[in-house]
Amino acid sequence: MTTAVELDRYRMPLPGPGTPVIPEDRVVALHAHLNTHYSAAKWPLAPLIDNPATSLRVIEWSKCPVSLREEMRLVTWTLLNGELRPTFVKERRSRRSRLGPDATWQAVQEWFRMAGWLGERGIRSLAECDAAVLHDYGVKVRDSGVSRSRVVKLLGFVTRMWAFDQLSARPTGIERPPWDETGIDDYLPSEKGGGGENSREPLATQTMGPLLIWAMRTVDDFADDILAAWEEARRLAEAARTTAATTAGRAALHAYLVPIIEDGAPVPASWNRGELCFARSYVGGLTGASERQVDTAIKRYGLTKAAGMRPGACPLDRPVTGRIAGVPWRTAIDFSEAASLMRNLGTASFIVCAYLTGMRPEEVLGMRSGCCPDPQPDEDGNVGRHLIRSVHYKTVTDGEGNYLAGGTEREVPWVAITPVVNAIRVLERMVPAGHLLFDHDAHDALYGLRPSTRGALRAQGMRQRIEDFATWANTEAEAQGLPAEVIPPDPHGNIGTARFRRSLAWHIARRPGGLVALAIQYGHIRTALNTDVSGGYGTRSRGGIHDVLALETALATAETAADLHEQFETGGGISGPSARRALVEAATSRRFEGREIKTDFARKYAAAQRYLARDGAVLYDNPNALLLCLYKQDRALCQRDGVGAEAPTLDRCVPGCGNTVRTDEHAARLRERAEHIDKQAAHTPQPIGDRLRANADKLRSFADEHDETRFTRQETPA
Numbered sequence: 030m031t032t033a034v035e036l037d038r039y040r041m042p043l044p045g046p047g048t049p050v051i052p053e054d055r056v057v058a059l060h061a062h063l064n065t066h067y068s069a070a071k072w073p074l075a076p077l078i079d080n081p082a083t084s085l086r087v088i089e090w091s092k093c094p095v096s097l098r099e100e101m102r103l104v105t106w107t108l109l110n111g112e113l114r115p116t117f118v119k120e121r122r123s124r125r126s127r128l129g130p131d132a133t134w135q136a137v138q139e140w141f142r143m144a145g146w147l148g149e150r151g152i153r154s155l156a157e158c159d160a161a162v163l164h165d166y167g168v169k170v171r172d173s174g175v176s177r178s179r180v181v182k183l184l185g186f187v188t189r190m191w192a193f194d195q196l197s198a199r200p201t202g203i204e205r206p207p208w209d210e211t212g213i214d215d216y217l218p219s220e221k222g223g224g225g226e227n228s229r230e231p232l233a234t235q236t237m238g239p240l241l242i243w244a245m246r247t248v249d250d251f252a253d254d255i256l257a258a259w260e261e262a263r264r265l266a267e268a269a270r271t272t273a274a275t276t277a278g279r280a281a282l283h284a285y286l287v288p289i290i291e292d293g294a295p296v297p298a299s300w301n302r303g304e305l306c307f308a309r310s311y312v313g314g315l316t317g318a319s320e321r322q323v324d325t326a327i328k329r330y331g332l333t334k335a336a337g338m339r340p341g342a343c344p345l346d347r348p349v350t351g352r353i354a355g356v357p358w359r360t361a362i363d364f365s366e367a368a369s370l371m372r373n374l375g376t377a378s379f380i381v382c383a384y385l386t387g388m389r390p391e392e393v394l395g396m397r398s399g400c401c402p403d404p405q406p407d408e409d410g411n412v413g414r415h416l417i418r419s420v421h422y423k424t425v426t427d428g429e430g431n432y433l434a435g436g437t438e439r440e441v442p443w444v445a446i447t448p449v450v451n452a453i454r455v456l457e458r459m460v461p462a463g464h465l466l467f468d469h470d471a472h473d474a475l476y477g478l479r480p481s482t483r484g485a486l487r488a489q490g491m492r493q494r495i496e497d498f499a500t501w502a503n504t505e506a507e508a509q510g511l512p513a514e515v516i517p518p519d520p521h522g523n524i525g526t527a528r529f530r531r532s533l534a535w536h537i538a539r540r541p542g543g544l545v546a547l548a549i550q551y552g553h554i555r556t557a558l559n560t561d562v563s564g565g566y567g568t569r570s571r572g573g574i575h576d577v578l579a580l581e582t583a584l585a586t587a588e589t590a591a592d593l594h595e596q597f598e599t600g601g602g603i604s605g606p607s608a609r610r611a612l613v614e615a616a617t618s619r620r621f622e623g624r625e626i627k628t629d630f631a632r633k634y635a636a637a638q639r640y641l642a643r644d645g646a647v648l649y650d651n652p653n654a655l656l657l658c659l660y661k662q663d664r665a666l667c668q669r670d671g672v673g674a675e676a677p678t679l680d681r682c683v684p685g686c687g688n689t690v691r692t693d694e695h696a697a698r699l700r701e702r703a704e705h706i707d708k709q710a711a712h713t714p715q716p717i718g719d720r721l722r723a724n725a726d727k728l729r730s731f732a733d734e735h736d737e738t739r740f741t742r743q744e745t746p747a
């Protein structure tokens with residue numbers, strides 16, 4: 030029951046034309062100057078936003094049908110200034126009393142859409158929105174072709190309109206939506222899989238592998254060259270722009286140009302708006318001539334036409350140190366490519382950080398210079414891991430469930446493995462000390478795309494940068510003769526920014542040992558994730574990569590069990606000390622129920638944690654060791670340190686472990702691997718050749734042991 034006292038507290042006063050749109054106590058200092066008043070035609074939501082990677086949304090009243098505009102304005106103001114009653118929040122669990130700025134903007138856009146639909150039906154006041162009208166609207170949203178989770182969200186926004194209307198000083202009287210009263214099931218489209226982070230497909234291995242290789246190569250091998258080239262290009266451009274005319278400059282200019290003209294040599298050229306032009310800034314900066322002197326020379330020697338006919342390079346005088354397979358990746362970096370290389374360097378750093386930490390895109394974009402200091406030795410001289418202290422924004426609320434504009438520093442820092450630390454160090458060289466690592470001004474102004482604005486690059490813009498990076502990398506792969514390193518398109522569409530998190534979890538869960546990244550060992554990342562500070566991935570730690578990783582691991586182990594069952598039922602043989610137990614588990618263990626949960630990720634994660642916590646019943650694939658592991662803690666030889674881990678350390682698998690299971694397929698692949706090693710040994714001098722041969726013999730002995738002890742469905746009583 031809602032009490033009168035509670036009503037009084039939550040009921041809002043009537044705003045006047047000059048009333049601020051955002052209440053003073055919620056205004057963020059950074060954007061305080063953008064706060065406007067009730068009668069304004071546009072309401073920027075920037076005064077609520079402290080997250081540098083969030084778009085600065087604006088509510089534009091011209092987009093709301095005139096007939097409903099004033100009612101919508103009042104209820105929107107109430108939404109921005111008011112707070113839902115605790116009874117409302119409690120009855121609908123997990124709902125917040127106030128939305129964050131982005132969700133607020135989305136809610137108001139949905140209200141505008143609804144206003145347009147009402148207008149088409151001749152409805153000119155929310156007072157006419159009775160249960161029947163709202164039912165029709167619910168059906169219209171259900172049948173609009175959007176996902177179930179999207180429908181839940183959109184209808185939730187309408188429910189909020191009703192709830193906030195009740196708190197308004199002049200309620201319109203819109204009725205309670207029927208889906209809030211009797212349940213939403215009748216308004217949901219048939220199940221096709223919901224939206225949300227975890228329904229985004231992981232990136233295909235074939236795409237992620239070369240993408241990561243190029244990103245790491247750009248950060249680790251090319252960064253010094255690119256940063257030096259960029260500095261030199263800027264120096265030349267600045268000199269060309271500011272140098273005053275001198276006789277010496279004029280003489281140097283002509284001394285540079287005359288041999289080119291007389292010999293018919295290539296003319297320094299660059300692209301400008303789709304046309305090849307004489308490289309004016311480059312030549313001006315190089316020779317010390319003034320802009321006017323260069324322009325005079327362009328006319329005198331017909332350089333614009335000559336550049337179009339005989340375009341030549343503009344090499345920067347900086348040594349190239351980066352190498353691909355031992356060969357310099359460029360003879361020189363060109364003046365005209367310095368800016369785009371800087372852009373690609375920033376993008377490569379983003380890819381490395383997003384993929385190899387599991388951070389959300391906005392958390393990566395919100396990192397600041399200095400966020401990942403070098404760890405100091407403790408009193409015993411031990412040096413810990415690099416940790417990233419960063420702010421996170423998702424689902425950050427205060428004690429009363431209200432959105433927190435500035436996010437909050439993550440209680441648990443992110444673990445940074447070496448490639449991530451390298452990327453952060455590169456970014457720290459790209460921005461001023463203390464600034465955001467993806468500072469918009471530093472990353473975009475350098476490319477000359479847009480005027481300076483505040484904050485970080487947006488995830489939306491980063492998506493395009495990633496596509497551009499892949500295109501550039503593919504051009505490089507072709508030019509460098511590396512066809513195997515071309516990044517093929519992902520079968521599920523654009524790479525985007527939000528798929529990295531799930532891709533990391535997917536690849537760790539399914540590729541222990543690191544087939545994807547080649548240079549990266551996922552075992553290393555998994556180990557890094559299993560430190561005390563970040564919480565084991567089997568723990569209930571929220572908000573990190575652990576939830577997603579647990580989910581992917583549960584899915585992978587469930588698939589492994591199903592595969593084993595199928596192989597056995599179709600006549601395959603199995604062996605190993607845990608073979609019979611594994612068969613029983615594969616045939617009888619309950620399904621992973623998290624697979625069926627489409628939208629409630631907290632439940633899905635909890636189901637994954639429960640599924641993985643069944644000691645002795647979870648079947649892990651270990652493609653590196655060519656076996657299956659029915660993990661039981663007290664038998665696990667990879668857990669010698671005695672610390673009870675909830676999962677095996679697959680990259681430290683020990684032969685002879687009691688948890689081992691092998692199939693015919695494993696035996697065949699053990700022999701294939703042995704043969705391959707033997708071939709290597711034939712070309713390798715002793716003693717390494719002998720060691721390789723011994724290794725091959727050992728693999729063959731595992732395969733022989735399987736053959737001798739295997740049993741099949743036919744040999745097993747039903």
Ligand code: SF4
Nearest residue numbers: 658665667682683686
């Ligand atoms: S040592 Fe045993 S428990 Fe560890 S991964 Fe190998 S089979 Fe599994």
